[in-house]
Amino acid sequence: MIGTPDWGHTTSFEDINGDVAIVGIGExxxxxxxxxxxxDIGAEAAERAIADAGLEPADIDGLTFSxxxxxxxxxxxxxxxxxxxxxxxxxxxxxxxxxxxAPYLAARAINAGKAxxxxxxxxxxxxxxxxxxxxxxGEVHATQTAxxxxxxxxxxxxxxxxFATIMRRHMLEFGTTEAQFGAVAxxxxxxxxxxxxxxxxGKKMTIDDYLASPYLADPLRLFDSCLISDGGAAYVTTSxxxxxxxxxxxxxxxxxxEGLSASGTHWSQQRDFTSTPQVFSAxxxxxxxxxxxxxxxxxxxxxxxxxxxxxxxxxMGFCPKGESGRFVEGDTLFHDAGKLPFNPHGGxxxxxYVLGIAHVVELxxxxxxxxxxxxPGAEVGVYGGYTGAHASTLVLTKA
Amino acid sequence: xxxxxxxxxxxxxxxxxxxxxxxxxxxxxxxIPRCTACGAWVWYPEPACxxxxxxxxxxxxxxxxxxxxxxxxxxxxxxxxxxxxPFVTALVALEEAPEVRIVTYIVDTxxxxxxxxxxxxxxxxxxxFPTVPDRAVAVPMFRPRP
Numbered sequence: 001m002i003g004t005p006d007w008g009h010t011t012s013f014e015d016i017n018g019d020v021a022i023v024g025i026g027e028x029x030x031x032x033x034x035x036x037x038x039x040d041i042g043a044e045a046a047e048r049a050i051a052d053a054g055l056e057p058a059d060i061d062g063l064t065f066s067x068x069x070x071x072x073x074x075x076x077x078x079x080x081x082x083x084x085x086x087x088x089x090x091x092x093x094x095x096x097x098x099x100x101x102a103p104y105l106a107a108r109a110i111n112a113g114k115a116x117x118x119x120x121x122x123x124x125x126x127x128x129x130x131x132x133x134x135x136x137x138g139e140v141h142a143t144q145t146a147x148x149x150x151x152x153x154x155x156x157x158x159x160x161x162x163f164a165t166i167m168r169r170h171m172l173e174f175g176t177t178e179a180q181f182g183a184v185a186x187x188x189x190x191x192x193x194x195x196x197x198x199x200x201x202g203k204k205m206t207i208d209d210y211l212a213s214p215y216l217a218d219p220l221r222l223f224d225s226c227l228i229s230d231g232g233a234a235y236v237t238t239s240x241x242x243x244x245x246x247x248x249x250x251x252x253x254x255x256x257x258e259g260l261s262a263s264g265t266h267w268s269q270q271r272d273f274t275s276t277p278q279v280f281s282a283x284x285x286x287x288x289x290x291x292x293x294x295x296x297x298x299x300x301x302x303x304x305x306x307x308x309x310x311x312x313x314x315x316m317g318f319c320p321k322g323e324s325g326r327f328v329e330g331d332t333l334f335h336d337a338g339k340l341p342f343n344p345h346g347g348x349x350x351x352x353y354v355l356g357i358a359h360v361v362e363l364x365x366x367x368x369x370x371x372x373x374x375x376p377g378a379e380v381g382v383y384g385g386y387t388g389a390h391a392s393t394l395v396l397t398k399a
Numbered sequence: 400x401x402x403x404x405x406x407x408x409x410x411x412x413x414x415x416x417x418x419x420x421x422x423x424x425x426x427x428x429x430x431i432p433r434c435t436a437c438g439a440w441v442w443y444p445e446p447a448c449x450x451x452x453x454x455x456x457x458x459x460x461x462x463x464x465x466x467x468x469x470x471x472x473x474x475x476x477x478x479x480x481x482x483x484x485p486f487v488t489a490l491v492a493l494e495e496a497p498e499v500r501i502v503t504y505i506v507d508t509x510x511x512x513x514x515x516x517x518x519x520x521x522x523x524x525x526x527x528f529p530t531v532p533d534r535a536v537a538v539p540m541f542r543p544r545p
Contacts, residue, residue, distance in 0.1 A: 164470035
């Protein structure tokens with residue numbers, strides 16, 4: 001195993017290379033506060049994904065969703081579509097890290113004959129809900145005992161402060177510069193400017209704009225930080241065999257893996273402070289796929305803050321540890337530069353903060369050849385999911 | 400999920416797992432749980448030693464540490480912080496057990512003077528917030544060693 005194995009581990013997954021394919025994708029509008037509920041957003045994403053797959057709601061006999069949010073579960077599905085059929089389901093799907101591992105759950109259910117067509121859905125309405133949350137998306141953290149007593153009273157809260165501290169350490173250890181973090185933000189904005197559905201579609205950003213943006217907590221700037229959005233997306237997975245009968249171009253699931261940090265979401269105590277559990281996830285996912293980072297045509301990776309993008313690029317093996325700052329300078333991440341096209345929809349930084357589900361949908365579009373900022377000739381796409389405690393890696397290819 | 404405790408974001412002095420940390424600070428001692436069986440320092444606090452299952456005892460430390468990393472907070476993420484900004488929140492590595500990273504405030508210095516691994520010492524100060532009137536809790540903060 002790459003890295004220092006004492007601070008995390010790999011979840012044991014069976015080989016499902018080539019067993020299943022993603023055959024339908026659906027997205028809602030991505031917006032600032034919309035006044036909509038997450039359940040309503042989830043229903044719309046689900047309906048669009050099912051239609052895109054050329055299926056009817058009654059054909060969907062499996063559902064993966066986020067148990068932590070539980071905005072669109074089996075009961076919501078039946079209420080939305082007026083159906084009553086038996087459905088296999090798992091609360092370990094949805095967004096974040098689980099947007100990458102949901103196809104594994106689907107493959108296991110499909111291979112076991114428990115389901116034929118599995119829908120994974122993830123909606124969020126945090127832009128609408130924000131005013132009623134303590135510390136915004138940090139609220140869930142503030143309720144944890146150790147954080148509430150040993151971190152929050154000392155001003156180490158919420159996420160922008162955690163990641164400012166991680167950024168600082170990355171700068172101290174590796175010499176990473178502010179402009180190098182800015183290169184990630186600028187690339188994501190450039191892609192959002194090319195993507196009519198992105199929240200920041202109409203707003204340009206240069207590196208000078210980045211360097212002029214205010215610090216939230218030095219060295220972390222406003223433009224190092226993701227948006228807060230309403231929106232949702234969904235995708236349908238079925239067997240590779242069944243996929244041949246459906247209308248959409250087939251995108252095959254080649255590799256899936258999950259890595260866990262022993263310190264969970266206690267970032268302060270993670271032994272390898274400037275790494276992500278991708279260290280434990282990307283190598284087994286590439287091994288399952290029989291591919292390497294050099295084979296990847298397009299990468300979408302969870303980017304709540306620019307430093308998380310840099311750490312994941314290192315930990316997934318796209319450059320040596322500590323060298324991501326120099327690696328991303330210039331046009332490396334641009335969709336049309338032929339190097340490492342990164343978050344060509346704009347990511348959480350500039351597309352929408354829908355917690356990774358749109359990253360997977362974007363990969364499917366890239367491999368279908370229908371993306372807004374299309375990577376020429378994309379055949380291999382990878383998603384890097386992240387929560388802090390978890391990372392996931394999903395390797396997809398064009399059939 | 401919202402936090403109901405009226406004295407938030409002061410620490411909860413009734414919390415079983417962490418209350419000894421603040422009891423130590425009240426008598427000017429920086430105490431950290433240590434396994435009485437295998438000697439491991441355990442941070443954050445746990446009910447028992449995660450390495451060997453042994454009993455933990457809150458143990459006095461030197462109060463000396465090195466600066467691991469820090470942030471200069473400029474946005475008041477909670478109303479309680481509004482009058483404090485800018486302030487320096489940091490992770491410091493305990494001298495006798497660098498794997499123990501304590502979240503703390505760095506005081507008595509200009510943020511511009513901070514450097515990696517800067518030698519620090521503990522100083523116990525009352526922590527209070529204008530949003531929690533008439534309450535103060537002694538907590539460990541850190542300052543550069545002379």
